[in-house]
Amino acid sequence: MNDAALPDxxxxxxDEPLVIDGSSGEGGxxxxxxxxxxxxxxxxxxxxxxxxxxxxxxxxxxxxLTAVRAATEIGLAxxxxxxxxxxxxxxxxxxxxxxxxxxxxxxxxxxxxxxQTILPPLLRAGKxxxxxxxxxxxxxxxxxxxxxxxxxxxxxxxxxxTIEATLVRPGFYPAGGGRxxxxxxxxxxxxxxxxxxxxxxxxxxxxxxxxxxxPNIGHREVDLLKRQFSLPRSAxxxxxxxxxxxxxxxxIELECEHVxxxxxxxxxxxKPAESVAREALRGARRYLKSSAPVGEYLTDQLxxxxxxxxxxxxxxxxxSPHTETNIDVIQRFLDVEIEVDRAGQHGNRFTFxxxxxxxxx
Amino acid sequence: xxxxxxxxxVLGSQLDQGRGDGRWARWRPTxxxxxxxxxxxxxxxxxxxxxxxxxxxxxxxDIRAVSPETEIRVHVLEQEDPWDFEEVYAGFHExxxxxxLDPGRDDVLxxxxxxxxxxxICLFLLTESRHLPGRLLQCSPPRKRVPNALGExxxxxxxxxxxxxxxxxxxxxxxxxxxxxxxxxxxxxxSFNNLxxxxxQVAVRSRDPMLLTxxxxxxxxxLARRVYELKIARHQIAGKFVEINCATIRGDAxxxxxxxxxxxxFTGAARDRAGLLRAADGGVLFLxxxxxxxxxxxxxxxxxxxxxxxxxVGSDNEEASDFQLIAGTNLDLNLxxxxxxxxxxxxxxxxxxxxxxxxxxxxxxxxxxxxxxELDQFARRTGxxxxxxxxxxxxxxxxxxxxxxxxxxxxxxxxxxxxxMGTLASGGRVGATEVREEITRLRDSWxxxxxVAGDTVAVLATVLxxxxxxxxxxxxxxxxxxxxxxxxxxxxxxAAGRELFSVSRLRxxxxxxxxxxxxxxxxxxxxxxxxxxxxx
Numbered sequence: 001m002n003d004a005a006l007p008d009x010x011x012x013x014x015d016e017p018l019v020i021d022g023s024s025g026e027g028g029x030x031x032x033x034x035x036x037x038x039x040x041x042x043x044x045x046x047x048x049x050x051x052x053x054x055x056x057x058x059x060x061x062x063x064x065l066t067a068v069r070a071a072t073e074i075g076l077a078x079x080x081x082x083x084x085x086x087x088x089x090x091x092x093x094x095x096x097x098x099x100x101x102x103x104x105x106x107x108x109x110x111x112x113x114x115x116q117t118i119l120p121p122l123l124r125a126g127k128x129x130x131x132x133x134x135x136x137x138x139x140x141x142x143x144x145x146x147x148x149x150x151x152x153x154x155x156x157x158x159x160x161x162t163i164e165a166t167l168v169r170p171g172f173y174p175a176g177g178g179r180x181x182x183x184x185x186x187x188x189x190x191x192x193x194x195x196x197x198x199x200x201x202x203x204x205x206x207x208x209x210x211x212x213x214x215p216n217i218g219h220r221e222v223d224l225l226k227r228q229f230s231l232p233r234s235a236x237x238x239x240x241x242x243x244x245x246x247x248x249x250x251x252i253e254l255e256c257e258h259v260x261x262x263x264x265x266x267x268x269x270x271k272p273a274e275s276v277a278r279e280a281l282r283g284a285r286r287y288l289k290s291s292a293p294v295g296e297y298l299t300d301q302l303x304x305x306x307x308x309x310x311x312x313x314x315x316x317x318x319x320s321p322h323t324e325t326n327i328d329v330i331q332r333f334l335d336v337e338i339e340v341d342r343a344g345q346h347g348n349r350f351t352f353x354x355x356x357x358x359x360x361x
Numbered sequence: 362x363x364x365x366x367x368x369x370x371v372l373g374s375q376l377d378q379g380r381g382d383g384r385w386a387r388w389r390p391t392x393x394x395x396x397x398x399x400x401x402x403x404x405x406x407x408x409x410x411x412x413x414x415x416x417x418x419x420x421x422x423d424i425r426a427v428s429p430e431t432e433i434r435v436h437v438l439e440q441e442d443p444w445d446f447e448e449v450y451a452g453f454h455e456x457x458x459x460x461x462l463d464p465g466r467d468d469v470l471x472x473x474x475x476x477x478x479x480x481x482i483c484l485f486l487l488t489e490s491r492h493l494p495g496r497l498l499q500c501s502p503p504r505k506r507v508p509n510a511l512g513e514x515x516x517x518x519x520x521x522x523x524x525x526x527x528x529x530x531x532x533x534x535x536x537x538x539x540x541x542x543x544x545x546x547x548x549x550x551x552s553f554n555n556l557x558x559x560x561x562q563v564a565v566r567s568r569d570p571m572l573l574t575x576x577x578x579x580x581x582x583x584l585a586r587r588v589y590e591l592k593i594a595r596h597q598i599a600g601k602f603v604e605i606n607c608a609t610i611r612g613d614a615x616x617x618x619x620x621x622x623x624x625x626x627f628t629g630a631a632r633d634r635a636g637l638l639r640a641a642d643g644g645v646l647f648l649x650x651x652x653x654x655x656x657x658x659x660x661x662x663x664x665x666x667x668x669x670x671x672x673x674v675g676s677d678n679e680e681a682s683d684f685q686l687i688a689g690t691n692l693d694l695n696l697x698x699x700x701x702x703x704x705x706x707x708x709x710x711x712x713x714x715x716x717x718x719x720x721x722x723x724x725x726x727x728x729x730x731x732x733x734x735e736l737d738q739f740a741r742r743t744g745x746x747x748x749x750x751x752x753x754x755x756x757x758x759x760x761x762x763x764x765x766x767x768x769x770x771x772x773x774x775x776x777x778x779x780x781x782m783g784t785l786a787s788g789g790r791v792g793a794t795e796v797r798e799e800i801t802r803l804r805d806s807w808x809x810x811x812x813v814a815g816d817t818v819a820v821l822a823t824v825l826x827x828x829x830x831x832x833x834x835x836x837x838x839x840x841x842x843x844x845x846x847x848x849x850x851x852x853x854x855x856a857a858g859r860e861l862f863s864v865s866r867l868r869x870x871x872x873x874x875x876x877x878x879x880x881x882x883x884x885x886x887x888x889x890x891x892x893x894x895x896x897x
Contacts, residue, residue: 061398083363084399104429106396134429174396175385177426212382244426245385269386 017090018044018332022051024325029064030300031329033117036071036091037304038333040121045092046333052087059085066105066135067117073101074118098125098186105135110142111171111180120304123161123186130183137171137178138209138249140266143297145170145180146251147262152301154260159305160191172211175245190309195302196349197315198293199257204229206236207251211243213267220273221250221265228281250276252284259293290317292347299323299350307336310354315347364468365403368394369460369493371484372409373475377420384419390474390500391420393511395428400514402431404467406460408438408453408476434460443477450483457492469495470516489519535561541594542587546734550724556716563714564588565595570666570686570711572651572694575718578771581689584718585647588687592645600644600684603637608653615658617674620665626675636673638665641684651711652692652703659704662686666710686711696818699831700838721768721775728761731772735779747783753796760800767807778803817842823849824892825885833885841885844878848892854878 020035022028032048039046052058060068060083068082068089075093082089103114111133122129137145143152145167153163162185171178206225208218218238226236229252248267253260265279287295292315294302299316300323306312307330316323319340327338341349370391377389395402405424409417414437421433436459438452462469471488473481487493497517503510521527538561539554548554563571571588573581582604589602610618617626621636637646648654654662665671666686670679688711697703721728732754739747749757760766761775768774781802782795820842821830833841844861851857858874859866866872882888 057399062401063398065401084401106426106428106430175423175426244423246382 017092018046020046020048020329020332022048022087023053024328028052028055029061029067029113030322030326032060032064032089033067033113034304034326034329035333036067036117037120038330039091040071040075040077040093040096040118041124041308042333043093044333045090047088047090049088051089057085059087060089063105063110063113066103067114070101070103070114070118071121073097073103074121096121096125098122098127098129101129101131103131103133103135105133106176110139111135111137111178112143112145112148115148115165115180115182116143116301119182119184120308122184123190123308125186128183128185130181132179132181134177134179135171136173136176137167137180138247138264138266139173140268143301144249144251144262144264144266145178146253147264147297150253151260151262151295151298155193155195155298155302156305158191158193158195159309160187160189161185162187170209170211170241170243170247172243172245172247172249175243175247177244190305192306192309192312192352194312195259195293195314196346198259198291201254201256203253203255204231204235205251205253205255206231207253208238209247209249209251210238210240211248212246213248215240217248217267217273217276218250221248221277224274224277225250225252225281248273248276250280252280254284254287256293259298261287261295261298263287263295287317290347292317294347294350296320300326303327303330303338303350306350306352307334307338310336310352312352314350315344316350317347319348364466366401367404367406367460367462367467367469367495368402368472368498369406369457369469369484369495370394370408370472371476371480372407372413372417372420374410374413374416376475378416380416380419384423388502388510388512389420389423390502390512391472392423392427394472394498394500394514395424395431396511397514402428404432404434406434406436406456408436408456408480410438410440410443444479446479446482449477449479450486453480453483453487454492457487460493462494464494467495469493470498471495472498472500474498474500535565538565538591538595541591542584544583544587544734546727547730548724549726549730550719553719553724553727556718560584560588560716561591564591565597567714568597568685569713570688571713572711572715573687573689573718574694574715575691576720576771577691578773579718579720580772581718582647582649583772585645585649585687585689589645589647592685598644598685600642601640602645602647603641603684604647604649605637606649608650611653611655615655616661619658620661620671620673621676621680622674623676626673630675634673636680638671638682638684639680642682644684645687646684647687647689649689650691651688652690652694652697656702656704659707663704663707663710692819693822696822696827696830699827700818702818721771722766725762728775729758731775732758732761732779735776736783738776739779739783743783745783745789747779747786747789747791749791749796750793753791753793756793757796757799760796766803769807774803774806820845824887829886837885844881845892848878848882848889854889 020031022031024031028051032051035046035048051060062084065082065084068079071077071091072079074097076095076097077091077093080090105111105114114133115131118131149165153165156163163182165180165182168179168181169177206222206229208221210218215238222236222238250265252263263280263283265276267276294314294316296318299318302314303326306314319342330336331338335355337353337355339351341351373390377391379387379389391407395405407417417435421435424431424433436456440448440452442448471484471493473484484493485497488495488497497519499515499517501513503512539557542557542561573584575581585604586602592598605618617634617636619637621634621639622630624630624632661671665682669683670681672679694703694708698705698708736747778799782791782799786792786795817839818830821838824845847860848857851860855875858878861878862872862874866874879888882892
């Protein structure tokens, strides 16, 4: 075991586990993933109860277990209740172990959701890590790889993180078979930043990705988007990729001065190319209506890094119920106050402050 | 530790088909099983016909991609004819032995969606016989228009008791069976009701011999008939109910009555006679008082039970009959075996399911419902509705429940009492007079009641241990039994002596009957206190 692997806060006497309610809101899976990530970051054990208890199939699903297993490996954790259908799970990490990881998760779990779970702790792991995750990379119920690499990771880099992510091979639902590789350097503390202004849009790009389907589908998608945004030919592209099974996604990438946002439409059997394109378009239009830099999905992704940094601020286009439950979970683990001011003209202001522990002592 | 999910499946040459890119849009049951969000397949045991190994490679690769958690073991079936039941079954049977399935460790699900119908039938049979210790897995295709859908999985447990709705049906059916066995009498005695519950289970599930013991009149014959009728109602048998009291066919006639004879077998055997065993073919043979059967007949009967074959008297040709035996006895057959009166091997054979019926005195709480039942029976037989007036009924029931009412003849006594009162009652109404008279009649019959002659062993057993009885000569047995009987009926040694020596004492001037009796008992190591029930 690596001695450099201890998180910042020394793990003292065994804490009473935090008890998290897994039934609240829509974010059963999100609550679990955030709890796993933050438990690893802080060393605090937790117990999550009533996992997805309001759902028709309550308890843990396969995709949740893939995250639990990955977190267990990273944190050499003791786990109980990690079985399908389980509505209660206890997780007690002993460390954060940096290193070379390989997770093979099939199509049931999304590679990006697993990455989301283990990335925060690996940033504190003392030594560099390399992570290979095989499975689905483009799945309608998870952030697609391009969103992670083009939108989320650049913000992390602004916060001081050294990280590279490569899509070796895409994996579409249902065949899967995708592969992503991530290398990262740990750091002492994330640098607090302000992200309140998107600046000018410097670039608009439109791209369709196609596997084992007619490239014509991709052309129809980018044609529609090109017309909507009056883009030059150089800003559009259709990419035919190698993958285990058929698949198709359409992207709109809005590169602004201070942030990049990615909007995606997912292809599906029986769904016309134009509908796929319009799905991406709807996301982009919603974003463009506001002047805030951080879109709906990035809002959620940035919560944990900003909270880890202890302070910072960003403006978001949307506050979803998802976001609110996530904030509650984060504040259970970290001494941070997250304030959401919805009154602003230019979006919703998220402010992060370290809780003043001296006040209470 | 959670169990590992092990899927046993046959590659579907049609349903799992698909080579090109389009295969991912198709529903392929065996692939889909490994894709569900709420199931992780830890191991897949996949049988593949030799000609489809190429298809198997595609399916296996695809499953590896979607479910890296799954270990896949391919078993190639060398089948000449996949529609030949015997061959397919043998192949699967062999395959099942190679899987190393442990129901304590593995949750085995046998997929019956793919494969030929013959394969599906074989998998079902292997699961049902627990060669594949698991449950059946049924995959149904996705509803139309839902792309990439996985369809539904449903698990079928062949242990039907796990299904509430089916189980409640069984309970209802069982309750009907119990009701039936009790002739609709709402009995309250727990021990009797438990006994009937057991008998119902055995009656429905088994064709092995049944032995009903208990005092005469406890209802053995009636219960045997109800067991038969229950089996008929459940379509388990189709033959007749044949009943005989072995005490009535002692001697030469017994052989011929039971096993039949051919004409000319003996004087008077003018025509062939089929015999009772033949008559009971496919049905139930109730042999009451089986302890009274001679040793020769016992030997023949044993063979008839075990091999379903027997030799009619005077015949060289064996007859066959497949009957279920229900035997009744009020003797302790174990004791009879020790005394050489009953074959040990026959007892062992019929002793599999032994049920002791309680005497009426042991289940007094059932007297009232049985009175009502007898009233109904009386009405049914005579066409006259019969009822008690309130006071008379209470009086009779109080009397019936008293400890001093010994009900020696058990239900036969109760039946007789109701018949007598019903016959004497005017206007179909039993009044105080009829009841009073009947009570007197019953008391009289019970006070004269002594153990029935012929129960030698039973009487000896009240005083001696089985080993001690074994030591006795037959010569001594009946004499000693009679002496014990008299002792038990008298209040003192002298009184018993007077009764025993009542003839010879007349010829003597002085007599010491008590001393004679004491000395006689001493020969067997007995004394008054051991013999007399009131002794210390």
